[in-house]
Structure formats: structure tokens, C-alpha cells
Amino acid sequence: MAVQRRGNVKTADTSSIEKKIKRGIAQRQASSYRGYAAVLVALVGTCSLLIWLWSIWTSDITQTLVSRGEVLTEPRVFMIQCSEDYLKYKHFPGCTPTKCGRAVLDTVVSTDESRTLKRLAERGLALGGSDGGASILDLHSGALSMGKKFVNIYRYYSNEIRDIFTEDDFELYRAVRGRIQRVIAETFGLDFNKLYLTKPTFFSRMNSTSAKTTHDEYWHPHIDKVTYGSFDYTSLLYLTDYGVDFGGGRFIFMDPNSNRTVEPRS
Ligand SMILES: *[C@@H]1O[C@H](CO)[C@@H](O)[C@H](O)[C@H]1NC(C)=O
Numbered sequence: 001m002a003v004q005r006r007g008n009v010k011t012a013d014t015s016s017i018e019k020k021i022k023r024g025i026a027q028r029q030a031s032s033y034r035g036y037a038a039v040l041v042a043l044v045g046t047c048s049l050l051i052w053l054w055s056i057w058t059s060d061i062t063q064t065l066v067s068r069g070e071v072l073t074e075p076r077v078f079m080i081q082c083s084e085d086y087l088k089y090k091h092f093p094g095c096t097p098t099k100c101g102r103a104v105l106d107t108v109v110s111t112d113e114s115r116t117l118k119r120l121a122e123r124g125l126a127l128g129g130s131d132g133g134a135s136i137l138d139l140h141s142g143a144l145s146m147g148k149k150f151v152n153i154y155r156y157y158s159n160e161i162r163d164i165f166t167e168d169d170f171e172l173y174r175a176v177r178g179r180i181q182r183v184i185a186e187t188f189g190l191d192f193n194k195l196y197l198t199k200p201t202f203f204s205r206m207n208s209t210s211a212k213t214t215h216d217e218y219w220h221p222h223i224d225k226v227t228y229g230s231f232d233y234t235s236l237l238y239l240t241d242y243g244v245d246f247g248g249g250r251f252i253f254m255d256p257n258s259n260r261t262v263e264p265r266s
């Protein structure tokens with residue numbers, strides 16, 4: 001821009017005095033434009049440096065919130081702003097989130113309990129299984145993945161069910177479910193008795209077989225109130241270990257500008 005101005009001045013058909021005056025003005029303008037340009041370049045430079053650093057920070061460096069080596073005996077919590085999604089629903093005091101966040105804890109179940117639950121899930125899932133990479137077993141509704149659809153395990157295997165799951169299995173399941181509920185209530189300042197288990201609640205098993213139906217597409221981000229309108233809190237209990245039982249597949253808390261990963265352990 002500054003260069004163009006000077007060119008205009010040079011080609012102007014005017015008297016010598018006018019030329020001198022104009023040259024003076026033009027030079028002042030040129031230098032102020034140059035100064036302006038330098039500031040702009042410096043600003044653009046700073047911005048692109050920031051953008052560059054930012055892109056490195058956000059894409060190449062994914063923050064590990066909890067690594068597998070860590071054993072958290074107290075919840076590791078980080079709070080976030082509550083989504084406006086909650087405003088579209090009726091407010092239930094003691095249950096509807098007033099503070100929102102994520103919490104990770106390792107000591108809700110013992111190693112033995114975790115193994116027992118895993119064997120329970122394996123026995124159930126062995127009766128069916130999805131053609132794609134994700135199978136589920138929902139002990140509440142009885143839903144079990146089978147090929148490209150679901151069957152009701154309690155109807156489909158009504159005679160065998162007593163041999164597959166024992167009363168002890170169900171008791172452990174109920175106890176663990178209650179403990180998770182308590183941790184959620186304590187972490188988010190809620191009334192334990194005002195929290196209710198909603199559906200779906202299920203065991204899931206995933207591997208790298210490609211998806212055959214949309215039910216196998218486990219990788220979509222989960223958002224309470226969007227994925228399932230009934231969810232106010234979502235809990236996941238891992239029964240396998242990252243780096244031992246599976247690779248890849250870390251758990252990610254996704255935000256617009258950052259991803260925080262958890263390396264799950266059973
Ligand atoms: C976070 O992870 C998701 C899934 O891998 C990816 O699509 C997204 O670009 C990541 N976001 C950032 C900010 O790195």
C-alpha cells in the first residue's frame with residue numbers, strides 16, 4: 001500500500017513546489033504506512049505463532065488426565081461449565097446438575113469384584129454377539145446383541161438363564177451400581193436418594209471388527225441429554241486395562257479446544 005502511494009506521487013503531473021510538498025506528505029504517509037504495516041506484520045506474526053503453538057498444543061499434544069500407572073483412591077475431578085441442554089428439561093432439585101464436571105476414580109470396585117463382573121459379562125455376551133465390533137448386554141431389559149439385531153436374553157434363554165447368572169452375580173451388580181451412585185452423589189453434591197438409574201445401562205465389549213449397523217458405531221461422542229435424553233450423569237466402569245487387555249481405545253473427554261484422555265484400568 002505504501003509503495004503504491006509513492007508511485008502515485010511520482011506520476012502526478014504537478015508543479016515542482018507542489019511535487020515537493022506532496023513528496024513530503026507522501027514520505028510521511030509512507031513511513032506511517034510502513035510503521036502500520038510493521039505492526040500488522042508483527043501482529044499477524046504473533047497470531048500465527050500463537051495459532052501454530054495452539055495447533056501443536058491441541059492436535060499433537062493430547063493431555064493425559066490419568067495415566068494407567070496411576071491409582072486414584074480419591075476422585076480426580078475437574079469442573080466445567082454446565083451445558084444449556086439441561087435448561088430444556090424439567091429441573092429436579094437434588095438430581096439435575098447445578099455443577100458439572102468429570103471425575104475419575106479407581107477404587108469403586110476391588111480387583112476381585114472387577115474380575116467377577118468381567119466373567120459375568122463374558123458369559124452373557126458369549127450367548128450372542130454383534131456381527132460388528134460392538135456388542136452389548138443389558139441386564140435390566142435383557143437386551144443382548146445378536147448378529148445385526150438384539151434379542152431378549154431372559155426370553156431367548158429362559159431355561160438356561162439360572163445356570164448362566166447366579167444370585168450372587170446379581171447381588172454384586174446391584175452393590176456396585178449403588179457404590180457408583182454414591183460416588184456421583186458425593187462428587188456433585190446431590191441427594192443419593194434422588195438419583196435414579198435410567199436406561200440404557202449395559203455391559204459393552206468392543207473390538208476392531210468393522211461396524212455392520214449403526215449400533216456398532218461406538219466411537220461417536222456421548223453427550224448427556226443429547227445421546228440419551230434421560231441421562232443427567234453418565235458413568236463408565238472399565239473391566240479391562242489399557243495397555244494390557246487392549247491398545248488404542250483410550251477414554252477421551254472431548255472439548256472444543258482440547259482432548260483429555262484417561263487410560264482405563266480395571
Ligand atoms: C479430539 O479427538 C477427536 C477424536 O479423536 C478429534 O476428532 C478431535 O479433532 C480432537 N480435538 C482436538 C482439539 O485435538
Ligand SMILES: *[C@@H]1O[C@H](CO)[C@@H](O)[C@H](O)[C@H]1NC(C)=O
Pocket residue numbers: 129133207208209
Ligand atoms: C471381535 O469379536 C467377535 C466376537 O467375539 C469375533 O468374532 C471377531 O473375530 C473379533 N474381531 C477381532 C478383530 O478380533
